[in-house]
Amino acid sequence: MLFAQKNTPVSKDSLEQLTENTKEYLTKYNYKDGVESAILLLKHAETLEDNYYKFHAHNYLGTAYNELKDVSRAKSSYLKALDIAQNIENDTLLLYIYNNLGNIYSEEKGNEQKGIDYYNKVIDLADSLKIPKQKLISTVNIGWTYMDGKKYSLAYPYLNEALKLLKNQENNNARSQLYMLLGKYHHKTNHLDSAEYYFTKGLKLAEKDSLILPASIICKNYAAMLFQKGEFEAAYKFLEKYDDYNSQLFEKDKLAQIEAANARFDVNEYRRNLEISKKEQAYQDELISKSTEKILIMVVASLILIITLLILNKINQDRKELIYKLKEKNNQLVDSRDNAERLSKLKTEFLSTVSHELRTPLYGVVGLTSLLLDDKSLKKHESDLKSLKFSADYLLALINDVLQMNKMESNQVKLENIPFNIKELVLSIVNTFEFTRLQNKNKVYYNIDEDIPVDLIGDPVRLSQILMNLVGNAVKFTENGNIFINIKLQARVEDRSVIYFEVKDDGIGIPKNKQKLIFEEFSQLKAANYNYQGTGLGLPIVKRLLELFDSQIHLKSREGEGSLFCFSLSLKEDNSPSKKAGFAHEVYLDNLKESQKILVVDDNRINQVVTRRILEKQNFECVVASNGVEAIEKASSENFDLILMDLNMPGINGMETTKRIREFNKHVPIVALTAVEIEEVRNEIYASGMNDIIVKPYDVERFYQIIKLNLSAGIESVSKN
Numbered sequence: 001m002l003f004a005q006k007n008t009p010v011s012k013d014s015l016e017q018l019t020e021n022t023k024e025y026l027t028k029y030n031y032k033d034g035v036e037s038a039i040l041l042l043k044h045a046e047t048l049e050d051n052y053y054k055f056h057a058h059n060y061l062g063t064a065y066n067e068l069k070d071v072s073r074a075k076s077s078y079l080k081a082l083d084i085a086q087n088i089e090n091d092t093l094l095l096y097i098y099n100n101l102g103n104i105y106s107e108e109k110g111n112e113q114k115g116i117d118y119y120n121k122v123i124d125l126a127d128s129l130k131i132p133k134q135k136l137i138s139t140v141n142i143g144w145t146y147m148d149g150k151k152y153s154l155a156y157p158y159l160n161e162a163l164k165l166l167k168n169q170e171n172n173n174a175r176s177q178l179y180m181l182l183g184k185y186h187h188k189t190n191h192l193d194s195a196e197y198y199f200t201k202g203l204k205l206a207e208k209d210s211l212i213l214p215a216s217i218i219c220k221n222y223a224a225m226l227f228q229k230g231e232f233e234a235a236y237k238f239l240e241k242y243d244d245y246n247s248q249l250f251e252k253d254k255l256a257q258i259e260a261a262n263a264r265f266d267v268n269e270y271r272r273n274l275e276i277s278k279k280e281q282a283y284q285d286e287l288i289s290k291s292t293e294k295i296l297i298m299v300v301a302s303l304i305l306i307i308t309l310l311i312l313n314k315i316n317q318d319r320k321e322l323i324y325k326l327k328e329k330n331n332q333l334v335d336s337r338d339n340a341e342r343l344s345k346l347k348t349e350f351l352s353t354v355s356h357e358l359r360t361p362l363y364g365v366v367g368l369t370s371l372l373l374d375d376k377s378l379k380k381h382e383s384d385l386k387s388l389k390f391s392a393d394y395l396l397a398l399i400n401d402v403l404q405m406n407k408m409e410s411n412q413v414k415l416e417n418i419p420f421n422i423k424e425l426v427l428s429i430v431n432t433f434e435f436t437r438l439q440n441k442n443k444v445y446y447n448i449d450e451d452i453p454v455d456l457i458g459d460p461v462r463l464s465q466i467l468m469n470l471v472g473n474a475v476k477f478t479e480n481g482n483i484f485i486n487i488k489l490q491a492r493v494e495d496r497s498v499i500y501f502e503v504k505d506d507g508i509g510i511p512k513n514k515q516k517l518i519f520e521e522f523s524q525l526k527a528a529n530y531n532y533q534g535t536g537l538g539l540p541i542v543k544r545l546l547e548l549f550d551s552q553i554h555l556k557s558r559e560g561e562g563s564l565f566c567f568s569l570s571l572k573e574d575n576s577p578s579k580k581a582g583f584a585h586e587v588y589l590d591n592l593k594e595s596q597k598i599l600v601v602d603d604n605r606i607n608q609v610v611t612r613r614i615l616e617k618q619n620f621e622c623v624v625a626s627n628g629v630e631a632i633e634k635a636s637s638e639n640f641d642l643i644l645m646d647l648n649m650p651g652i653n654g655m656e657t658t659k660r661i662r663e664f665n666k667h668v669p670i671v672a673l674t675a676v677e678i679e680e681v682r683n684e685i686y687a688s689g690m691n692d693i694i695v696k697p698y699d700v701e702r703f704y705q706i707i708k709l710n711l712s713a714g715i716e717s718v719s720k721n
Contacts, residue, residue, distance in 0.1 A: 010044045015053045018044065022060045026067075035064050055084040055093050062100060075104050091125050095134050098122045102138065106145045116142055136165040140178055147181055152188050159185060176205040176214040180221065187225040195225050216245035232330040239323060246319075361606075365697075415548050419574045420460035422499075423448055426485065429467050436475045437483075444475070446485035453497060455574040462545050463569070469538035470503040470565050478507030478562070490568060498570050506562035515555055519543045596641040596711060597621045601631040601657065602673065603649045607696075611644060611673070618704060628657035635661045640668055642711050645690065647674040647681065655688035662689040669710040 018041040025034035042057035062077035078101050085093040098121045106115025119138040126135035139162040146155035159182050166175050179202030186195035199222040206215035219242035226235035369388050430444055437444055467485075474483045486502040510518065519539050539553075542565075546553055549569050557563035598620050602608050612622045623638070625631035627649050635643065643661070647654040658670050672685050675696045685693055692710050694703060 010047050012048075012050075015041065015044055015048070015050060019053060019056050022056075026060060026064055031064050031068055035061065038064065051084050051088045052090070052093075055081050055088075055090075055097075058084065059097060059100065066100075066104065071104065071108075075101075078104065091129055092131075095122055095125050095129070095131065098125070099134070099138055099141070102141060106141065112145055112149060116145055119145075132165055133169065133171075136162055136169065136171075136174065139165060140174065140181070143181055147184060150188075152185055155181070156185055156189075172205045172209045173211055173214070176202045176209075176211055176218070178202075179205065180214055180218045183218065183225070184221045187221060187228070192225060192229050196222075199225065212245050212248050216242055216248075219245060230333075232333045236326065236330050239326065243319070243323065415459045415462060417457050417572070418460065419455055419457055419576070420463075421454055422452060422456055422487070423454060425460055425464055426467070426487065429464060429471055430485070432468065433471055433475045436472075440475060440479045442475060442478050442481055442483055444471075444483045444485070447487070449488045451489040452487065452499060453573045456497070457572040457574045458569070459549075462548065466542050466545050466567075467501070467503070469542050473538055473565075474503055474505035474507065474563070478505045481506045481562075493570075495573050495575065496570050497573055498568055500566065500568050502564065502566040504562065504564040509559040509561050510555070510557040510563055511559045515557065519553070595619055595621050597623065597639065598707075599623050599625060599631065599634055599638075599640045599643045601625045601628070601644065601649070601654065602646040603627055604646075607646070614700060614703065615707075620707075628652035628654070628660075631657050632660050635668070636664060642707065643668055643670045644673045644694075645670050647672055647685070655684055655690075658688045658690050669713060671706065671710055 018037055022034055022037040022041055025031075025037055038057050038060040041053060042061075045051075045053035045057055058077045058081035062074045062081060064074075065071075065077060066074035078097060081093075082097045082101065085097050098118045102115045102118035102122065104115070105111040105118065108115070119142045122138035123135050123142075126132070126138070139158050143155045143158035143162060146152070146158070159178065162178050163182065166178060179198045183195045183198035183202060186192070186198065199218055203215060203218045203222065205211070206218060219238045223235045223238035223242060226232075226238060365388070426446055426448060430446055433444070471483065471485065482505065484502070484504040486500075486504070488500045488502075489497060490500045491498040519542075543553055546567055551567050551569055554566050555563065556566075598615055600608060600611050600615070600622055602611065602624070603626055608624050608626075612624060615622050623634060623640070625634050628651055631643070631645070634640075645654040645658055649657075652660075654672060654674070661668070661670065669692070670690045671692045671694055672690045673694050673696060674681070674685075682693070691713065692706055694706055
């Protein structure tokens, strides 16, 4: 017994030993021996008039009483310790007592600010004494207090500061709890990606060190955040983990309550025994009378324990009922999600079908208009025909914009890496808007930095879409003005070039308050001039396509003074030796035999006429097949230099027809002629044995280029074999 030490001589060493013993008892939750040792330490410290150890005695008593939920005694002991620390002007002791008093007051309703004031005193002292560990503890405590009070904007600076203090400290317990608080803060302030980052890191640390309490709190808050995001299956999984950890805590809490109740009884018993030992026999009668009180305390403690267990059991039952309801709700939400995905797929398929059905007649309109424009006898109708072609091109661009946005929403757009010539790309774009430029009486200037490599590797289709939309906007919203296209080399890193693109105009400009709105789908500036109307999809498509390139669009504009759109791309330089052979290849194209025989396979009679006339203008001999069966018969009985194959035909489609032709003819070039979005069927087209793809409606010059290129490749293939 510790009472046996009361007659031993008191020394500094014995006081130090008592201090260590007290600390060890409390660390192991041995409250009875801890309180007994602290009282003995106080008695000996008073004998030696040693304020340093008197402080530790009162501080340890406060800690024991606080953990035994005896807040009144805990506060009394801490205030006595504070008085001693202030009298001896020991800043290190003040650090401990300020933090402990902060813990007391921050838990009292209405006294939270008083607790925060004590924590701030710790931080100031820790800074002057250069004790980062103590500063970290109080900084986290302030943040936690504000978080409990739902004052998130006040909590964040302290949480952020605590994160910096943790950098050089190995304290996974503090780190996991801090990550939990940061995750909760970002959840409550609706920064869900950041919340998920901190919850994940905190849970990983807590599970690594078997920190059940932090793991339980993180799982609960993480589940709430996932539920808000609509990720109900993941939320349910974390609720199950929370339930598991909570069950473990429930068992520990239950044991802790039993141990605390017993400790309270043991401490009271110890205090009574201490009084009895002092008054000896005089208090024996009182001790007998106290036996009834002891029984009552035990009975009351047992009743409290039973009531606590009943309450906890009720809470557990309610939690299980809530989890069951959550499961039912989650199943409903999963069904809703599946239905939404089904509807989205149907929408995509519908738009793809509509695209084909619209592009097929457009092919006839654009093709026949192009042929009529080349007819010199119709020179007086040239203006009308150009207007007709412009309208058809505009309708095609409209269809392409809607489909492009639909594909990006479905995450179907993937960048390609193929060689292209940037000068040819820019020139093609400028020529495309020639009619609109003349209609609005504009001038277009373009400048390409000579240091930019001519041949690059990237996705020319997506880059062309970006520039087409920007130049199209500039031409449309400018009248009697100028449009400037500037392309500059910003940097070269190894085999890549960082290229700056700029499209500038001196048109109507964009008001400051509308500059974010125009990048949203179907949004457009209101204008009295009907010529300015459109779908409002151009700039949103630009923004999303640039995100695929890991870039972003920048806008500078003032109303009435024009607009400037710019962005930068990192593109790989094309240094392949095959470029040198290009000249020989072009010469070879010019040496093709004068009349070549082409089989045109298409079930649409208008399309047959358009394709045939376009080919015959270049002295090609054309044979037409209206379906797959007829195409197979003609290909097997006649020799053709090239086959143009429509994909969608009654009976057997173009891909199946190609497979059958390949069974007896491996070398004839077969080019797909389709109005379908090629991203959807590109792999199937090449897998069927086709050599190239032409999308209807097409640019005539590009059409001739692909035809001649494949004719040349076919001749080379035959000569090798």
